[in-house]
Amino acid sequence: MSDVAIPHDMEPHPLTGMYNGKFGIWLFLASEVMLFGALFSTYVLLRVGAPEGTWPMYGQEITTGNQILNVSLAFVNTLVLITSSVTMVLSWAALKMNNFAKGRMFLFITFALAGVFLVIKFFEYKGKFTHHQVVLKEPLGVDGEKVITSKTDKGERKIAVVNGHAENFGTWEEDGYLLIHSDPTESHDHSHELKIEADKIKRATRWGPNASTFLATYFTLTGLHGIHVIGGMVVILYFVLTGASDWKKRPEKYINRIECTGLYWHFVDLVWIFLFPVLYLL
């Protein structure tokens, strides 16, 4: 059974011009384009359909001026992912030049950079889930409130917003109050305990996926991309660990496998290249 050779698993197929594994991964990537394409399309529909002034610009709420998304972190993450793409292709190149040790080292660096990307992403996500925002019906009477006058085509409008960071968002008390314990941060309004009458509150929420259409879009797109990063890391780690024996048995086969892994990894990088400006900069 093991002696049966699969045709074109190493040399190019005359019809497709590439070995079967590579052709397979390209077809998979084409289906991935459709997956992300559908979500990009949904993003366009939601953004174009959003009422004026409700969709954040430059990751920033238009009415309150609050920075929802951290552009600096995403910028660093973009550079990290681009660098990981380079180390991936350098790994393939080293193996092609018959240098296994160097090839595996670059493969491991790629894995480590993917880890750095996810750690930065974790802190970004954590920042959202620990952020609470209370929008009041009237800009009145709450200690630490921030009254903002926003101008739209329909005229001026005053709103009151309380922002803060805390592991626990707050508790709704039986006597009709929302009690917030907020951790002190430089960028937010208050750093103490706050009691707000429930009937004064228009909306109280964390910056989770259910907070707004924008954040739902953000978490869906970056979440799906993050899952792809994790998937890539699993495959890369597998080839780092099993590389030595694979290399001994059939070095050419191992090189092809790394090339296919690389194709997937570059695609993950490519998706981020589009996600970064779309979510953070526009």
Next chain:
Amino acid sequence: MASSAEEIKAHLKIYYMVFGALAVLTVVTVAVARLEVSIGMAVAIAMFIACIKGSLVACYFMHLISERGMIFWILIICVLFFFVLLLLPVITQFEPAHSGLVEAV
């Protein structure tokens, strides 16, 4: 695709150059986003830069520039349907009868 060690060595230089270009274009993307331009223009500039970066990754890191044959037809069809997907929201907004009414008012 490159096969000999000499050819790969020559490619290494290209990989580093592409890396440099991608890093510079990332900085440019962030810098341009801070310019005071209309949203339409901002989208056009951002997508233009993203397309250049994406093409660099696809052509050089994914070696598409040295591939031949059927893969291009598959990718062309893929890109075509990708744009159809992106156009779907525009099609949903297209209501000639409704827009006629608005003009009449």
